[in-house]
Amino acid sequence: MKLSRLLRLQAIFYDKYEKRLADSIKHMVGSKPFNLNLYKLSLKHASISEESINGLKISNERLEYLGDAILGSVVAEFLFLKFPFRDEGFLTETRSRMVNREALNQIAIKIGLSKVIEKEYKGKNLNAHKSIFGDTLEALVGAVYLDRGYAFCKKFILKRIIIHFDVDDIINTTANFKSKIIEWSQKENKEIDFKMVAVSGNQRFKEFLVELCVDGNPLSEGKGSTKKKAEQEAAKNACEKLNIAI
Amino acid sequence: MKLSRLLRLQAIFYDKYEKRLADSIKHMVGSKPFNLNLYKLSLKHASISEESINGLKISNERLEYLGDAILGSVVAEFLFLKFPFRDEGFLTETRSRMVNREALNQIAIKIGLSKVIEKEYKGKNLNAHKSIFGDTLEALVGAVYLDRGYAFCKKFILKRIIIHFDVDDIINTTANFKSKIIEWSQKENKEIDFKMVAVSGNQRFKEFLVELCVDGNPLSEGKGSTKKKAEQEAAKNACEKLNIAI
Known part of the structure; x- marks a missing residue:
């Protein structure tokens, strides 16, 4: 058994908010979190979060940076294998259309992440923050990667993110x-x-x-x-x- | 034993060129290749390669696209863990300075990949192709990833590529x-x-x-x-x- 799995024992001490969050994560990611703190952090969007520790603002921007890179490489491999006869220009262009902010916003809504964010920031107007859903999705990918490793995170991206893309539709609008x-x-x-x-x-x-x-x-x-x-x-x-x- | 490992049995039938190449790969990557064909392909730079099959030009550009993504995510995680208190702007900037073409050209020379390329294109003038070393390094990363998986490839990048970076020096010139x-x-x-x-x-x-x-x-x-x-x-x-x- 991996040592990090022991973190799951913390679940005994979860409060009501944490229990609900862990359930939401299980629903979106497919498995209960090992380290819930990573997922808590992934919801703190820089534009809204007010918390700070020792003067350092708590935000998900670092997780977003990491998630963006991991998402990019999984999507890169997905397209590489799906289109064995297309050149790298096509692959690069299609990838950038899949991981752009608007597309990720849509996916965040489809997997229910938007609901979790709305609950997290109850009463606040999220309309001013157009990219909050997509940004948080990337941060969630970063959290899943740190919590569970590459293989699990890749499976999560393939089965629960990429599956929502209509790749043929993306290609038809590509290069237009x-x-x-x-x-x-x-x-x-x-x-x-x-x-x-x-x-x-x-x-x-x-x-x-x-x-x-x-x-x-x-x-x-x-x-x-x-x-x-x-x-x-x-x-x-x-x-x-x-x-x-x- | 992983099935792909059986590909190593092909080594019995390697010709002289293939034997030398497999040795070079072992020297650079740290382990003999399972599927040598991937590494052969990684050396075919689009600007120089003349081979084609059924009218399709054989080049390493697709592997380069994949390797670029994998390298990006490993470097992203490396910096994420190395600098726990720096913001994502710093991490992004440092990363882009580490994986730029000129830096990768230098690494390719340091790990001996440039020698392999020069042998491959003996007699041809490589000076006209400034980025051939860095491009091929990315393609090599792509080949290692497909041949051996993420964990091995990550180890290869950390121990044999990133180790050559003087990260402090890069940071000092960053944001200047x-x-x-x-x-x-x-x-x-x-x-x-x-x-x-x-x-x-x-x-x-x-x-x-x-x-x-x-x-x-x-x-x-x-x-x-x-x-x-x-x-x-x-x-x-x-x-x-x-x-x-x-």
Whole structure:
């Protein structure tokens, strides 16, 4: 038996709040927590939490940083195995669409984490904190990883997070930035133009640098191993700058 | 015994090249490979490799994508545990300095991977491919992960990659972008100015947006939860735009 499992004995001393939290965790993660304190911490969003110890503010930001990395690597492997014939550009792009804030917010609602957060901050207005659900989901992943190790955490991510993604839908909307920006230009009656700025590298390994101009003024740049990829990248950066929903 | 271990029996049929490669892997990774083909693939850099199967180019780019993610999460945890009292901004910044291309190039040279690559591409000029060593190191991490699993790969990264980092040195140069850009402005006789553009959020959770102007013209922007962080971010982006070595 792993030593950390002994932490479960603490459950005898759980108060009412802790009992409810442990049940919620079991519901979301699939197993009761070993170290409940990690999960308590994962719920303390920096924007709302008021607690501090010795002047240090208690927040889940460090757990979020760790969870983000673990989530990233599990999703990376998932896509690597799912799409054996797609190149790394596709995999990178799809991954970034899966782990973006809005997608994670949605997942947090689907697995019920949003309810736990709302109970935690009863009476407070959470609408001002758009990303609180997604941030907390990442922190929860960090807590699960520290509590149970990589193999368990990977299973949790695959069976309880990734399962909620409609990967085909994500792929279909992937790499559509160029058409989004063209659509925008028609609506706004602007003229857009992709300019090739530079090509570097040798015959086999080229890098293209493309500039996107709106009414003649440079707005964004993009790099890529093909002209098309560089244009996509430039269009993506432009969408971000113009706050165009993708 | 794990089934994948049976792959080691293939070693009986290794030719001279394969024997040498397996020895090199053992030297770098600390254990003979189970599935040598993964490691062979990890050496095929897209810019140099000429092989293809059914029109699909054989390259290590997919392994590099996977290795990058695994390396990122192991380094994230390493820093998380090493610095229990530092915030996530510091951890993120330090991590990105550890896994950047130049740092990985240096590590690849230190662990002898550069020699293996040079032997693999004997007679070819590798100088044109600046990042080949670092890219291949990431691909090697991907191969080790697929071949041996997370626990082994983590040990490999901690004992044979991270050990080569002078983390204190990295930290001392971290977050020094502002002084770099000021230094540059004095040398180039330019006037630089940090302008606060916007502050959003509520009383407890603010976000500052700072613009860095050179001779009155906006060059870069930075966001952060404090004015100082936003200025650092803006200075960092400016350093990148101006190609200032950090």
